Structures are given as C-alpha cells and as structure tokens.
Amino acid sequence: MEFLNHFGGVFEPWAFMLLLGGTIGGLILGATPGLSPTMAVALLIPFTFHMSATHGLVLLGAAYTSTVAGGAVSAILLKIPGAPANIATALDGHEMARRGEGARALHLSFLSSGVGGIIGILLLIFLTPVLAQWVLKIQTPHVFWIAILGVTVIGSLDSKSFVKGLLSGCIGLWLSTIGYDEIQGTERFIFVDALSGGIGIIPALIGLFAIPQVLDMMAKGRVNALVEALEVPRQKLADSMRELTRYWRALSIGTVVGAIIGLIPGVGGQIAGLVAYDQSRKMSPQRAKFGTGHPEGVVAAEAANNAMVGPSLVPLLTLSIPGSPTAAVLLGGLLIKEIFPGSDIFVKHPDVVWTFINSMLIGQVLMVVFGIMIAGWAAKIARAPAPIMAAGVLVLAVFGSYSVGQSVGDVHIMLALGIGMFILEKFGFSAAPLVLGLILGPIAGDNFTQGMTLAAAQDGPWVYFFTGTLNIILITLVVSSIAYSFWNNMLARDDTPFDEPARRDAK
Amino acid sequence: MTSNRLQHIVPGLAIFVLASVVTWLSFTEQPAQSFLFPRVISVVFIALATWNLIRAVTGMSKIGRGIPVATVKNLAPGLAVMLLYVFFGAKNLGFYLGSVLAFFAIYSFYDPASWSSARDWIKRILVSVAFMAVIYALFAVVLQVHTPRGILF
Numbered sequence: 065m066e067f068l069n070h071f072g073g074v075f076e077p078w079a080f081m082l083l084l085g086g087t088i089g090g091l092i093l094g095a096t097p098g099l100s101p102t103m104a105v106a107l108l109i110p111f112t113f114h115m116s117a118t119h120g121l122v123l124l125g126a127a128y129t130s131t132v133a134g135g136a137v138s139a140i141l142l143k144i145p146g147a148p149a150n151i152a153t154a155l156d157g158h159e160m161a162r163r164g165e166g167a168r169a170l171h172l173s174f175l176s177s178g179v180g181g182i183i184g185i186l187l188l189i190f191l192t193p194v195l196a197q198w199v200l201k202i203q204t205p206h207v208f209w210i211a212i213l214g215v216t217v218i219g220s221l222d223s224k225s226f227v228k229g230l231l232s233g234c235i236g237l238w239l240s241t242i243g244y245d246e247i248q249g250t251e252r253f254i255f256v257d258a259l260s261g262g263i264g265i266i267p268a269l270i271g272l273f274a275i276p277q278v279l280d281m282m283a284k285g286r287v288n289a290l291v292e293a294l295e296v297p298r299q300k301l302a303d304s305m306r307e308l309t310r311y312w313r314a315l316s317i318g319t320v321v322g323a324i325i326g327l328i329p330g331v332g333g334q335i336a337g338l339v340a341y342d343q344s345r346k347m348s349p350q351r352a353k354f355g356t357g358h359p360e361g362v363v364a365a366e367a368a369n370n371a372m373v374g375p376s377l378v379p380l381l382t383l384s385i386p387g388s389p390t391a392a393v394l395l396g397g398l399l400i401k402e403i404f405p406g407s408d409i410f411v412k413h414p415d416v417v418w419t420f421i422n423s424m425l426i427g428q429v430l431m432v433v434f435g436i437m438i439a440g441w442a443a444k445i446a447r448a449p450a451p452i453m454a455a456g457v458l459v460l461a462v463f464g465s466y467s468v469g470q471s472v473g474d475v476h477i478m479l480a481l482g483i484g485m486f487i488l489e490k491f492g493f494s495a496a497p498l499v500l501g502l503i504l505g506p507i508a509g510d511n512f513t514q515g516m517t518l519a520a521a522q523d524g525p526w527v528y529f530f531t532g533t534l535n536i537i538l539i540t541l542v543v544s545s546i547a548y549s550f551w552n553n554m555l556a557r558d559d560t561p562f563d564e565p566a567r568r569d570a571k
Numbered sequence: 572m573t574s575n576r577l578q579h580i581v582p583g584l585a586i587f588v589l590a591s592v593v594t595w596l597s598f599t600e601q602p603a604q605s606f607l608f609p610r611v612i613s614v615v616f617i618a619l620a621t622w623n624l625i626r627a628v629t630g631m632s633k634i635g636r637g638i639p640v641a642t643v644k645n646l647a648p649g650l651a652v653m654l655l656y657v658f659f660g661a662k663n664l665g666f667y668l669g670s671v672l673a674f675f676a677i678y679s680f681y682d683p684a685s686w687s688s689a690r691d692w693i694k695r696i697l698v699s700v701a702f703m704a705v706i707y708a709l710f711a712v713v714l715q716v717h718t719p720r721g722i723l724f
Contacts, residue, residue: 173585229627231586238593238616240619241609248605253596278653285645286683423619449680455674459655462661462670463706483650490638491582492589508680509608516607520690 066410067189067383070418074426075354079122082115083423086126087430090440093127094134101131101149102390102496103277104271107460110467117401117413119560121420124397126427128390129373133177133431136366140169149372152341171304171436172311172359173366179308180319180367184374185425187323189532191378192410192421201359204515204531207384209538211508214385215501218544225492226549227318232493236501239263241509258473265396267465267478268550281454301436307359314344314360318367320322325368326375328335340368381405381417384507392496392503576630583620583627590620622691652676665721667707675699 073079074335086108093104108127112120135150140157153173160169191329211407215233232263242253254260308315319342344364345354354361377394379385384405386392398405403413485495519528594613609646626632652673660669679701684691710716 122588166614225632227619227623229625231616234612234616234619235586237612238609241612245605248602250602250605252600252605252609253593279646279650281676282649282681283642283645285641286681305683411646449682451678451683452702454649454681455677455699458656459670459678459702459706462657463666463716463718466661466666466718467710470717472719475657475661479653487582487638490636491579512608512611513604541666 065424067413067418070415071422073118073401073415073419074122074423079119079419079423082119082123083427084430085124086123087427088434088438090130091134091137091431091435092125093437094131095137101128101135102269102393103273103396104131105390105393106266106273107464109266109269109393109400110133110464113400113467117403117416120397120401121394121416122423124394125420125424126430127227128394129181129370129427130389130431130435131425132369132373133181133366136173136177136362137435139172140173140362142168149337149369150365151364152337153362153369155355155365156342156358156361159355160359160362163357164353165357168304168307169359169362171301172308172362174432174435175308176198176311176315176318176363176367176371178428180322180369180371181373181428181431182372182425183319184323184326185428186188186374188374188377189217189421189425191327191375192381204511204518205532206534206538208251208508208511208515208529209535209542210385211504211511213538213542213545214504215497215508216542216549228492229494229497229549230546232495233497233501236507237500237501238501239268239498240502240505247513249285254568258476261471261473263477263481263502264465264474265399265503266468267474268481269393269396269499270461271478271480271482272485274457274497275479276486276489276495278454278458278461279483279486281450284450286356292477308363311360313347314364315367317344317347318364319371321370322362322371323375326372327339327378337365337369338341340364370428377421379511381409385504386500392500394504572692576627577631579627579632584623587617587620587624590617593617648680649677652680661723662719665710666718667703668721670706671699671703674702681690 074083090101090104094101105124105127108124112123115123117522132149136153136157139150140161157173160166208408208464215237216230238253240263244250244254244260245252251260266442318340321343322336324338325339341354341361341364344360345351348354349358350358350360350530364449376391380391380395382405384395386395395405401416402407410438442476461478462475465474466472468474485493485498489495515528516525530539588615593609594617596611600606623632656669656673661672662670664672670704675695679686679692679695682691682695685695708717
C-alpha cells in the first residue's frame with residue numbers, strides 16, 4: 065500500500081495544474097481527428113524538458129489517459145475516430161448520435177472509459193511491484209530476448225502484412241544503431257553530418273507519427289474538409305449512470321479484455337477496443353443490434369481502450385517493454401529524465417513513479433468529469449479545418465523536434481523520417497513497429513554486445529543465449545509470436561488484390 | 572505488369588537496396604566488435620527485404636494502395652513548402668519568420684475558401700499571425716528555446 069503515501073504529490077499545486085491541463089488538453093487533442101494519443105504525447109514531451117521528472121510524467125500520463133477517451137467524441141459525433149483505439153466506438157456510437165442520442169453515447173463512453181481506466185490503473189498499482197520482484201531474476205540474455213519479443217509482437221500485430229510489420233521493426237532496429245558506438249568509440253552508418261549524434265527518439269517519434277498525418281491532410285487537396293457535427297441534445301447524467309449498470313456484461317468484458325491486452329507487450333489500444341467489441345457482441349443476447357447504434361458496443365469498446373492504459377505500463381515499468389505505441393513514447397519520456405525502468409525503479413524513484421501512477425488514477429476521475437463537460441465543445445474543435453491543422457501540426461513538429469537538442473539536424477531527420485514513413489504507409493508499412501524497433505534497439509544491442517562479451521568468457525554464445533529455462537521460454541514466445549502472426553496472416557486473407565480496390569470499397 | 576504492381580516493386584526494390592547496403596557495410600566496416608549487433612540485424616533485414624521484393628514482383632504484395640498521381644499533384648505544393656521551410660527557411664530566414672510564412676503558404680494553398688476574396692486573405696493572415704504568436708509565447712517566452720535567428724526574426 066506504499067502508493068497511498070504518495071498521493072500528496074498529486075495535489076501539489078503545480079502537479080495538479082499540470083494534471084488538469086493535461087486532462088483537458090488531452091481530451092481536446094484526442095477529439096481532434098488525426099491527433100492520436102501517441103502523437104499527442106510525443107508532441108508534449110519537449111514541454112517536459114524544463115519540468116521535474118514527476119511533473120513531466122504527470123503531464124504525459126494525464127495526456128495519455130484523456131486522449132484515448134477524448135477520441136470517442138469525434139468517433140461518436142463525426143464518425144471519425146480521434147485515434148485508432150476508438151475505431152470500434154464509432155461503429156455504434158455514431159449510429160446513436162444519428163438517432164439524436166449523441167449525449168447518451170458520450171456519457172456512456174466517458175463513464176465506461178472511467179470505470180475501465182480506474183480498474184486498469186489499480187491493476188498497474190498492484191501488479192507492478194509484484195512483477196518488479198520477479199524481474200530481478202532476469203539477466204542480460206533474457207533482456208535481449210524480451211526486447212526482440214517486443215519488436216516481433218508489435219511488428220506482427222500492428223501491421224496488416226506480416227512481412228511488412230517485421231520489416232518495419234527491422235528498419236527501426238537498424239536506425240537505432242546509427243551514430244557513435246559508445247563502447248568502441250567508432251562511427252556507424254553516419255552518411256551525413258546530421259546523423260553523427262544518432263537518431264533521437266523524440267524527433268523520430270514526431271516525424272514518424274505527425275508528418276504522415278500532415279501529408280495525408282494535404283493529399284486531399286483543396287477540398288472542404290469541414291465535417292458537419294451532429295446536434296447533441298442534453299441528457300441527464302444520472303440516467304446515463306443508471307443505464308451503465310444495465311450494461312454490466314459489456315463493461316466487464318471490455319475491462320477484462322482491455323487489461324489483458326494491455327499487459328501483452330506491444331499490442332496497443334486499437335486492438336483492445338476491437339477485440340472487446342467483438343467478444344461483447346458474441347456474448348450478448350442482443351448481438352444482432354450491434355452496429356445499429358447499440359449502447360453495449362460503445363461501452364465495451366471504450367471500457368477496453370481505457371482499461372488497457374494502466375496494464376500497458378506494467379511491462380514498461382518492469383521490463384522496459386511498452387504495452388502500446390503510446391507507452392513506447394512514454395518510455396522515451398522516462399529515459400530523457402534519466403529514469404531507467406526495471407526491477408529497481410520503485411526503489412530508486414518511488415516518489416516519481418508512485419506520484420505518476422496516482423496521478424493517472426485521479427486523472428481518470430477528472431477525465432470523466434471534464435469529458436462530459438466539454439464533450440459538446442470538443443466537437444467544435446474537432447471541426448478545425450484541415451489546412452489549419454496541417455500547417456499547425458507541421459510548425460509544432462518543427463519546433464518540438466528542434467527544442468529537444470536545439471539542433472537543426474534533428475529537424476531535418478524528423479522531416480526525412482516523416483516523408484519516408486508517409487511513403488511506406490502507402491505500401492502497407494506501419495510506424496508503430498518501426499518506432500518500437502528504434503526504442504528497443506539500444507536495449508537489445510547493448511545486452512547483445514554485453515552478453516557476447518560475457519559468453520566469450522564462459523561457455524560460448526550458444527549456451528549463454530539459447531539455454532536455460534527463461535531463455536527457452538522467451539525464444540518460444542518469440543517463435544510463437546511470429547508463427548501465430550504468420551498463420552493469422554495466411555488465414556485472414558485481408559489483403560485484397562491491389563488490382564481490385566473498387567470491389568473492396570463496395571463491400 | 573500493372574502500374575500498381577510496379578508501384579509495389581519500386582519501394583520493395585528501394586528497401587532491398589537499403590538492406591543490401593546495410594548488410595555490406597555491417598560485414599566490411601571495422602572494428603568488427605562495433606558491428607556485431609548490426610550484423611545480426613542486417614541478416615534478418617536482407618532476408619525480409621528479399622521476401623518482400625519477391626512478393627512485390629510476383630504480385631503477392633497486396634496491402635497498400637500506393638500513391639496515385641492525383642495524390643502526388645495535391646501534395647506537390649505543400650511538400651515543396653515543407654522542404655523549403657525545413658531545409659532553407661527556418662535557418663536562413665529565422666525560425667519564426669520561416670514558420671509563419673510556411674504556415675501561411677500551406678493554409679492559403681489548401682484552404683477551400685476563395686482566393687479572390689480580400690476578406691479570406693485577411694482571415695488567413697490573422698490566423699497565421701495568431702498561431703505564431705501562441706508558438707512564440709510557448710517556445711520563446713515560456714520554454715526559452717533559442718532558435719536560429721537567420722537574417723530576420
């Protein structure tokens with residue numbers, strides 16, 4: 065119950081102000097189509113440079129939780145998911161809004177997000193220290209395999225194409241090796257001067273996530289990008305709260321599915337919402353109503369994508385492996401503050417970590433309160449014209465990536481990666497595995513080099529990396545992850561031939 | 572061969588060339604100790620890049636619609652502004668002047684409102700200046716980030 069001792073830190077004036085600002089700002093950013101939680105957190109990281117580690121993490125944590133929930137606003141009112149996590153919410157939520165039940169859908173969405181989110185954070189509070197003790201048994205080769213596992217999981221699940229997902233992860237791993245090798249003091253793959261310091265995580269994150277969205281907005285040309293928002297008539301909150309209890313089944317399924325998926329390194333909230341929606345539909349006596357504006361669909365999807373938030377930080381804080389792409393960005397935020405996740409994080413930085421986790425718990429409550437208050441207003445923000453959004457995000461990306469190291473080279477890298485990612489995305493590649501490769505690359509690389517040195521002094525690399533119970537378990541997981549994705553990819557046959565795009569659209 | 576298949580082959584080939592260069596450098600550059608991990612990555616990288624290229628050539632690579640010509644035409648002016656802004660304007664004109672010009676250019680070009688209305692031009696100028704004022708307040712005043720001044724501001 066150590067976390068109870070650190071609640072005071074959340075209510076310090078500056079920390080609470082950041083929590084409030086992060087929550088409200090996150091809700092607005094989340095409601096803005098195209099600004100995903102990952103991008104919102106990535107854009108906020110430069111603002112944390114001048115803050116203490118605790119305050120910076122409070123801001124990022126608040127933005128993380130509220131952007132995920134805020135994405136439901138545009139999903140319900142505009143049928144444009146604010147983030148991939150809200151795709152399932154749009155299926156029934158928008159149909160409800162079209163029937164004039166927008167406020168009901170928004171209330172149910174924020175309330176179920178709050179319930180799922182609080183349970184998720186409680187799991188984080190109670191599971192993390194337990195796992196942190198267990199993590200003490202983990203050694204160099206195990207960390208290497210865990211890093212590889214993280215890349216394979218996200219590389220295979222976040223991309224529609226198995227080979228392109230793994231290839232993206234591989235490109236990320238290679239990018240992470242660019243720059244000076246600190247152990248040998250030699251240059252690696254420095255083709256231009258801007259690369260001499262290596263590829264910084266933050267400029268890369270901003271470029272990979274923000275620039276493709278700017279280019280996507282521009283790709284539509286001079287069209288009227290304004291989308292008509294639906295009217296949101298008033299609805300009593302008490303009625304919505306009573307109604308939520310009637311949907312206990314969808315709420316439970318969403319929360320459990322979200323929490324489990326959050327614990328798996330690298331899976332991400334977008335999958336949690338869709339899997340929970342699917343499971344809830346399969347188990348509902350009213351399954352035929354799903355997709356026609358059934359509240360259970362909104363409740364299951366929103367409970368899941370917020371229940372995922374807390375557990376996604378468990379592998380992050382104990383194993384340095386993010387449970388979602390946004391958690392991967394948070395890992396960057398932790399590393400910048402010289403807080404290295406691992407078994408001893410609760411011993412070395414108890415104040416920082418517990419205040420951060422507690423702030424996310426309080427943030428869930430604030431998210432529900434402010435979410436319901438500003439839902440209607442946020443819909444107007446969501447109607448910001450695309451040209452202003454494109455120009456604004458570009459300028460913010462340039463300033464954000466420059467401010468990290470006050471280097472114009474970082475801005476060049478940011479733009480180059482962004483344009484490259486935009487092209488790759490058009491051919492089925494995904495930014496998430498690439499970013500994870502970039503982040504996990506140094507962890508895998510350092511442990512590999514260290515392991516090889518230790519192995520040379522012991523029984524050789526084969527024995528060191530491929531024997532022992534934990535090594536075998538982890539290798540099995542890596543192989544299973546790749547095999548499952550390969551099998552799934554073969555079965556799904558989701559990839560419509562490129563010569564027949566019209567037929568796919570007609571479905 | 573369809574144009575779409577060709578569109579998949581071009582990036583497939585580019586990634587294959589990149590993977591080949593990475594593999595070649597990883598195995599030829601010294602000291603070997605420094606390139607141990609890149610060597611492991613490059614072996615997987617070249618294997619996956621080859622697989623991806625084979626899929627593209629045989630028409631099995633189906634995910635992604637490629638980049639249609641209409642998209643390129645729409646993107647061209649915005650992309651030109653982005654490149655000029657990042658690689659020339661920001662450093663030579665000054666970060667804030669370069670940014671406000673880039674913001675104004677992108678907003679004006681992609682704004683569906685009339686180009687012949689003076690009222691719309693005033694609105695574009697006001698929005699651009701207001702946005703940059705917020706950015707200036709945030710980065711220069713609050714965060715005290717020192718940006719390149721260039722010839723102006």
